[in-house]
Amino acid sequence: MASEVQEAPRRALTIFLMGSGGDGVITAGELLARAAAHDGLGCHLTKSFGPQIRGGESAVWLQVSADEVRSPAVSADVVMALSWESFPRFAGQLDLSPGTLVLVDEADSKAPDQIEDREGNPLTAVRVPIRRLAEEETGSQLGRNLVALGFLSALLGLPAETIPQAIAKRLKKRGGTVVANNVRAFERGQALAGESLYVALGAKLARGDKRPRIFMSGNDAVTLGALYSGVEFFAGYPITPASEILSSLAAELPGIGGTVIQAEDEIAAMTMVIGASFGGKKAMTATSGPGLSLKTEAIGLAAHAEIPCVIVNVQRGGPSTGMPTMTEQADIQLAVYGAHGDVPRVVIAATDTRGCYEATVKAFYLAERYQTPVIVLTDQLIGHRLEALPADSFEPHESFSKVNRRTVPEDNPTEPYKRYRLGRNPISPMSHPGIEGCAYRTSGIVHQENGCPTSDAGIHHVMNEKRQRKMDMLLKEMGGFQVVGPDEAEFGIISWGSTSGAALDAAARLTARGRRTSVCIVELLHPLPAEGIAAYAAKRRHLAVAELSYSAQFARLLRSEGVPLLDALLIHRGGGHPLLASEIERRLEEQFQ
Amino acid sequence: MASEVQEAPRRALTIFLMGSGGDGVITAGELLARAAAHDGLGCHLTKSFGPQIRGGESAVWLQVSADEVRSPAVSADVVMALSWESFPRFAGQLDLSPGTLVLVDEADSKAPDQIEDREGNPLTAVRVPIRRLAEEETGSQLGRNLVALGFLSALLGLPAETIPQAIAKRLKKRGGTVVANNVRAFERGQALAGESLYVALGAKLARGDKRPRIFMSGNDAVTLGALYSGVEFFAGYPITPASEILSSLAAELPGIGGTVIQAEDEIAAMTMVIGASFGGKKAMTATSGPGLSLKTEAIGLAAHAEIPCVIVNVQRGGPSTGMPTMTEQADIQLAVYGAHGDVPRVVIAATDTRGCYEATVKAFYLAERYQTPVIVLTDQLIGHRLEALPADSFEPHESFSKVNRRTVPEDNPTEPYKRYRLGRNPISPMSHPGIEGCAYRTSGIVHQENGCPTSDAGIHHVMNEKRQRKMDMLLKEMGGFQVVGPDEAEFGIISWGSTSGAALDAAARLTARGRRTSVCIVELLHPLPAEGIAAYAAKRRHLAVAELSYSAQFARLLRSEGVPLLDALLIHRGGGHPLLASEIERRLEEQFQ
Amino acid sequence: MSTVPTYTWKDYRSGLAPVWCPGCGDFSVVAAIYRALAELRIAPHQLAVISGIGCSSRLPGYTTAYGFNAIHGRAIPLATGLKAARPDTEVLVVGGDGDGFSIGGGHFPHAARRNVDMTYIVMDNCIYGLTKGQTSPTTPLGEKTATSRYGWPEQPANPLNLALAYGVSFVAQGFAGDMRTLKSLFVEAMRWKGFAFVEVHSPCVTYRGREQFDVVRERARPVPEDHDPTDRTAAFALADHPEFMYMGVLYKKPQDTYEERLDALRSSAKDASHCGHESFLDQFRTS
Amino acid sequence: MSTVPTYTWKDYRSGLAPVWCPGCGDFSVVAAIYRALAELRIAPHQLAVISGIGCSSRLPGYTTAYGFNAIHGRAIPLATGLKAARPDTEVLVVGGDGDGFSIGGGHFPHAARRNVDMTYIVMDNCIYGLTKGQTSPTTPLGEKTATSRYGWPEQPANPLNLALAYGVSFVAQGFAGDMRTLKSLFVEAMRWKGFAFVEVHSPCVTYRGREQFDVVRERARPVPEDHDPTDRTAAFALADHPEFMYMGVLYKKPQDTYEERLDALRSSAKDASHCGHESFLDQFRTS
């Protein structure tokens, strides 16, 4: 088998670890990934589950690399099966190739004698005594994940101590014997790999510099961003894949004087947020597609009454209940255009874990500065994926902390207070209960400067204008997109959100092969920096738009807002599985060869 | 004053009748308009109210014409004030000119001595003894509306008997004396006009042929269309300006075996409709903006589960509660793009009363044939406006009655029934409770052919495709737009919904002045016949898009779906008042002189 | 001579294997439903099982009936529309405490007021199972869950009280740990003409532990023999009992069903006026 | 030495003239609110009046307080958010029967369970006034309205029963025809620590006629002197009375407020762990 092992230092490796319910695949994956991150490797951990809450199949993808990992892979270098039984569930998303090393328990009766890839080519399958070793050390097959962990950690050449320390910490409560047994199971796994030559696969993986890392999901980064921004109020309703934000803030906010309410539904959550912000507090909610659909009416109210608030929407597969645990990028039109009437609102997108943090911080800044609802679009892929990041990834943002809160009038001003004062500056100070002399009444009905209802079409017009002018100002302030890649790129890919990583990887590979390609990542979806994007597009000889939506919602948005796409290649499909760098690359090559 | 009267036969006349609460302005306006319609005049009656439920100001615009009336006017030839008090409320929308004849009660102390237009030019104001005559005949000032009615009916040269007959019918229950008094008040008004020369104003109005007419609002036409289509179930929640559809169907449907439920909210209404349609019945709801926002999630379910249903949305001023009794065309993006995920649905638009009927009939046809939710967009202007139409305007529609109901499987089929069978025809027969051997389970979760849930991305793709292919078929079947005007028009106006009438009038006037102008009226907003519209656009030297939305939602939709508008002139503004032919005309002239 | 077909419980079980966690209370509920249906001899194609979203809401998929696992919280109005469309269909609504009392809580009172002839079975586990253990409206005060690390600060709702206040015409309580009683409650509920509500304590073993079975079992008592089920005040008292959970029928009082009232209304409409397309149009003719 | 400012009812009346129909019951309600506020000496800028949409929901505009005439049915959650954000603000929620029991009916039980410290005044006219006379959840069975030409086929909801079943800690009933009692009920409700609900019969003269004042007046009785307002079963019985409408406080029982529980929870959170940005981030450090 040694012949199969690449001798040149590899820069990246993908491990797929799968099992059935109770196999402890997720725990093993997380421990392995944390240790790899700590050892200086870039890494992404993606989890995959069956429909069962408990007892179903589960798997983790671990992508490790000497460089930053930017986009998902489906090809696996190593597949480790704790139960082969779960293989059919994942077969569709696994791209196995003759180079893939498949590790199967020697005692697994469900595994066929000959393991093949989708084309029927035989794969290198090795039987390993995982279960036997586990039983020997822990007296139970439950220790199998530790043996596997040991094996894989040796394979990655991770320092021998890191993981045993983590095991000890996790199992401390269960007593010294349990810890010792489990650590021994781990070590047997290590040794098992050490005896073989597979260890060369990963041990020789080039390393980045060894610095402590942060290993975090996008949803956690949203929470972090909200805490950094000083969120004071959160109301939400549980929904996959956004619930972690509610849970985390429910744990964090009360201790610093804030409030978290688990509302009775999404409409209540959204209107609670409006109420808290009417009360002068920084307020936020988080949801996924079905919840965003329900919030539509209330978001219109927030825009109309100029209520600052942040709405995080972690997209999942749709339409309707769709595929709650899988990703898609098809809530963009709802975010940008949902709600009756002309409703200016801000929509910004996050591309990865760090992006989730940044978008949230920006969202609070924009909401408070421009007194408007701001929708942050992330998705299941980045919401749930764990990424290793440099420890200083979340340094304070000078530019976005400068406006900490909406402008508020003074008590007892000399002139009568007008909530929606019209003037050169479309942003008018916002009072809140408690400020004397500035009480006002507002409503969802068209209002005058002082908030009183009116049915005067002229006032309707100037208030429409006021809200639109805020968007114009905001657009001027924010760049709204970012171009990565060679300056004079001939190929251009316009992308957004979690697909951007794949676009970047595709561009890098194309550029490496002589086709200079850059990527325009759109961060501000509304108001859209259409001019800048159009200018970028105009300079490319070949243009593609890449996104994970069956109906190409992003491309439609670009056209709608004035980016004429004309001959652009639209790379798009429905979700479930993320769009891959290889797909984008192939489509571009085919089209523009 | 005779000198002011045009001697050449007029073809159109606009009367503005206003008063305070209890003045009976609406009753008088309706009686007058019905009589005018019966006498062969084209006519539109538009009502306008203050925010009060009772006791506020109210007014009617009556536009009569020898030809069909197509679009609203704001210039008035005659203003009749039962109470001058209400004038400020309407001043903003009234376009008075030196030619306007203003009739004020001689006893009205609120009226100034000199009545002026907005520029301060003095107007022809005549003091008439309306109140005195009313008191003489009915013993109360409550009869003022009848005196005014008599006056205006003489002015329009309507046959002397028609209105007294109608009065007698209306007041029958209140006894002979009341009828006699009121008829006399009416006759005094007639005589008053007769004594003067004003009568020449309208009496000489050219007439169309005298045939019985139908005098009906758009909302009533929707109800009629639904009844014609055999609607079996309606669920709705009251909302201005759509409530009349609920009220009328609640009166009509039970008697023919159907069901109407006033639901607890719009979400309930929409899901009740889904339930009834799942049960195999033709089902429908009607709402306005805020309600459509709330239905967003459920519409996604209907599209995903392929449930036929019709959703009528009578647009009003937005965002949020906005201007409930005034018109706007700004729910188009919500209708076309609202809902998370990729949600194909059909959106069709109505332009006027007859259009409301036709769109509703088409909607049922399309919903049942393609098993999809169909949204019909109308608006407050056409929903509430009363129009005179030829008696044969609502003849059965051959083409749209051919598919009466979705295809349904037979009891106990030989092959296992699959609700979402994939095949060459994307339309798969739909079973319902009661059919033996075809029970199936469906859901909002991604489903397999038999309706069972799945998280297989491949199936997600083919089901996306199935739904999209239905839209492609539908688009091929329907024209989706209509071009009116000279073949080789140099100017083109693309418009939709209630603004189309103004576009047609603008085009006619421009053409008459030598600028050959045609109008492309888009009826199918989604799936959009983009190719056809683009071809139309490409042939015009100058292009404009006309709509009543501050943010130009229609123009954005055109671009989004692939109609490159490039240099087109976007004529758009927020609602409240409808877009006028004169505005469109002026903008086109300014831009393309 | 026509023969009434007979069914066994297996005739109602679909080929789809439940994805519920081993030990979940919902297994007994579906088993009791199969058996109640067999006893009532309801043909699967004459039955519709409607739900929202949740672990419990997956139940329709495990039957051979017409089924709709719709959107979260909207099972009741969907079923109301269906029942109005097909009054001959037996309509069963099933779901969880979150689905029914939280997001869907605004629909329950209205179906009750209308007295729609259907059976509503709630599998109450005092938690959000499907979304992994957040609090629900019936989670006890002070409990620690995924969304209440420091203890839940809200009083729970009492679903029986709600049903009684809403005027539900048949109110019962059951327990997944007692399948036999459950089955007979379901039989009675489905036979009931009008809206029947059965609150079933169906423990979530994953997020609240197996011991919930014991917790309920210890508090469970049969409805006292001398209880008058037509006495609403007495029913309130049983529902509100601080210690015991009374299993059985707490309240039942016949009342016109929605379907009957709609039928009556259709008759008076027919008597009162000409209805429908032609006569509606006639109102608008100027002559 | 600080002096407590005094206010007269006019200090709460805004410059906006009500657009209600002459004779509408809501005039008395707003008048009673002005007077209750003056008696309680609540500074207008320390007060927020929140509503949804409806004739009655226009009320905030007629006050000098902070006001939000929001969207239909969502006054309660909006007010809940506001109260959590500004616990020092006196929060008053006002609205109609449609707003509160129909579209907004899903929120009422949860604010009650939480025992949010606010006062909820419903101006119940058994009809949808603003949209011109459609039935509401409290419209009597058989009534003919804009949406029920042949008589309404649904049983009305009993708002007092709802409130009691929801666990509202203060439940009262008043009548627009008796402004004096109304004012004192409002004073008591606003003084109440926790969620206080006042069901006010406020006739819609336009769509149900002036005679509704008489209909209510005839059935109105003061709550019996010997009624124990902490006895919920007794309160149910009064609420359910087939003939009389008992005016006054039917039920009140002190209970921890949501604000108190949230405060307690904040304390235990502070004790339990480091919270906030830095410590949250630390959890994710690989070392």
Ligand SMILES: Cc1ncc(C[n+]2csc(CCOP(=O)(O)OP(=O)(O)O)c2C)c(N)n1
């Ligand atoms: C509109 C919407 N919001 C939230 C969700 C997420 N969600 C799915 S099931 C559920 C709650 C499940 O709890 P319950 O109804 O008690 O059922 P259980 O799983 O406990 O049986 C939630 C919040 C959703 N699917 N749709």
Ligand SMILES: Cc1ncc(C[n+]2csc(CCOP(=O)(O)OP(=O)(O)O)c2C)c(N)n1
């Ligand atoms: C989402 C939504 N649906 C419907 C409406 C229309 N609407 C406004 S007020 C109202 C009901 C008013 O009834 P109620 O709450 O009893 O107040 P009242 O006018 O009787 O005081 C309705 C249905 C709306 N504004 N928003």
Ligand code: SF4
């Ligand atoms: S999570 Fe709980 S409710 Fe859901 S299947 Fe598992 S045990 Fe049952």
Ligand code: SF4
């Ligand atoms: S319609 Fe009724 S509720 Fe509304 S203001 Fe008039 S009387 Fe009052």
Ligand SMILES: [Mg+2]
């Ligand atoms: Mg539950």
Ligand SMILES: [Mg+2]
């Ligand atoms: Mg009301």
